[in-house]
Amino acid sequence: MNEKYYLLNDIREIVNNLKKYHKNFFGKKFLITGANGFLGKYFIKVILEINKKTKQKIKVLAIDIKFDNCEIYKDKNVKKLKKDVNKIDKLNFKCDYILHAAGIPSPKNYYKKPIEAIFTSITSTKNLLEYSKKTNSKFIFFSSSEIYGNPDKKNIPTKENYNGNVSSIEDRSCYDEGKRVGETLCYFYKIKQKVKCSIFRPFNVFGPGMPKNDYRVFPRFFNSIKKKQPITIFKSGKQTRTFCYVTDAITAMFLVTIIGKKFVYNIGNDKPELNMKKLHQLMQKSLNKKIKSINIKYPNNYPQVEPQRRCPDITKLKKEFNFKNKVTIMESIKRFHHWSSRYY
Numbered sequence: 001m002n003e004k005y006y007l008l009n010d011i012r013e014i015v016n017n018l019k020k021y022h023k024n025f026f027g028k029k030f031l032i033t034g035a036n037g038f039l040g041k042y043f044i045k046v047i048l049e050i051n052k053k054t055k056q057k058i059k060v061l062a063i064d065i066k067f068d069n070c071e072i073y074k075d076k077n078v079k080k081l082k083k084d085v086n087k088i089d090k091l092n093f094k095c096d097y098i099l100h101a102a103g104i105p106s107p108k109n110y111y112k113k114p115i116e117a118i119f120t121s122i123t124s125t126k127n128l129l130e131y132s133k134k135t136n137s138k139f140i141f142f143s144s145s146e147i148y149g150n151p152d153k154k155n156i157p158t159k160e161n162y163n164g165n166v167s168s169i170e171d172r173s174c175y176d177e178g179k180r181v182g183e184t185l186c187y188f189y190k191i192k193q194k195v196k197c198s199i200f201r202p203f204n205v206f207g208p209g210m211p212k213n214d215y216r217v218f219p220r221f222f223n224s225i226k227k228k229q230p231i232t233i234f235k236s237g238k239q240t241r242t243f244c245y246v247t248d249a250i251t252a253m254f255l256v257t258i259i260g261k262k263f264v265y266n267i268g269n270d271k272p273e274l275n276m277k278k279l280h281q282l283m284q285k286s287l288n289k290k291i292k293s294i295n296i297k298y299p300n301n302y303p304q305v306e307p308q309r310r311c312p313d314i315t316k317l318k319k320e321f322n323f324k325n326k327v328t329i330m331e332s333i334k335r336f337h338h339w340s341s342r343y344y
């Protein structure tokens with residue numbers, strides 16, 4: 001078993017979390033964009049494990065601009081389509097769910113390709129919403145916690161009804177504003193065209209499978225550990241995040257997709273809110289070893305601004321699905337370390 005892209009135990013954990021709802025998957029077809037990405041692979045692998053466990057043939061159309069040789073694309077229930085999502089015209093796949101996960105979420109990558117980042121959230125979203133209308137399928141848009149921008153103190157934890165504090169002309173604006181327009185498209189297709197639709201706003205989801213050059217915090221820190229170099233903390237390290245391990249995030253995302261009734265959902269963990277210094281301390285404690293750190297300026301190829309605090313209010317998930325984050329930060333650090341020490 002190749003665990004380069006996910007840990008099999010993590011996949012089994014998600015399948016088990018969803019046990020009560022396996023029947024809701026039976027006979028369904030999923031169109032997944034960004035299918036070669038970090039989250040896309042988990043969706044497909046979980047569906048294939050449910051197939052295996054329940055002897056079903058749930059089908060997936062996997063769309064991405066590039067594919068690696070992960071085993072999931074060889075499964076007979078998965079059809080692979082190598083295509084730029086902005087150039088999708090005709091599709092011939094009668095689906096029940098469209099999970100539009102294609103995007104450019106890594107700050108280093110969208111800073112390199114800002115125009116592509118904007119339109120990947122807009123052009124493809126419009127075209128796929130049209131396809132959703134045509135096929136009467138439920139559309140899921142992968143937005144981001146970044147649409148909240150830099151919330152003030154009284155909006156932390158951040159609720160879904162917070163309008164945000166976002167600049168239209170900063171280094172991060174291409175990602176934030178693109179996702180905001182994507183959401184607006186969903187809103188109008190939902191109210192005017194009656195398309196079934198929900199929006200995810202993920203907050204720092206991480207886990208095995210994130211490429212070492214991704215530049216989000218966990219891959220960056222653990223890549224340094226693997227290379228026996230100090231981890232690098234941008235500026236003072238006072239900026240905060242709450243981290244959500246991928247098994248909990250994928251569980252929540254499937255619950256919303258299959259049985260969710262509401263329009264917008266924060267996806268994440270509401271505690272602990274950690275600054276980067278504290279995260280560094282917890283990593284040392286969890287791994288029981290000394291990890292050196294240095295504070296540096298933002299690199300030149302990286303957005304020069306970032307939100308100071310990030311912490312979701314996840315009351316909606318808790319109330320509607322009785323959802324709880326099961327994997328603690330200490331446990332998730334151990335799992336990420338276990339995986340990255342083998343595959344970085």
Ligand SMILES: NC(=O)c1ccc[n+]([C@@H]2O[C@H](COP(=O)([O-])OP(=O)(O)OC[C@H]3O[C@@H](n4cnc5c(N)ncnc54)[C@H](O)[C@@H]3O)[C@@H](O)[C@H]2O)c1
Pocket residue numbers: 033034035036037038039040063064065066083084085086100101102103104105106120142143144145201202203204205206
């Ligand atoms: N992981 C998180 O914490 C997080 C947080 C907020 C939002 N999101 C959103 O969730 C989605 C999935 O995130 P991820 O972490 O898996 O990202 P990822 O970068 O690992 O995967 C994105 C995938 O989209 C594909 N893609 C990009 N542009 C494309 C195009 N024009 N045509 C076809 N494919 C294209 C990429 O090739 C990649 O495989 C993204 O839309 C992202 O913005 C993720």
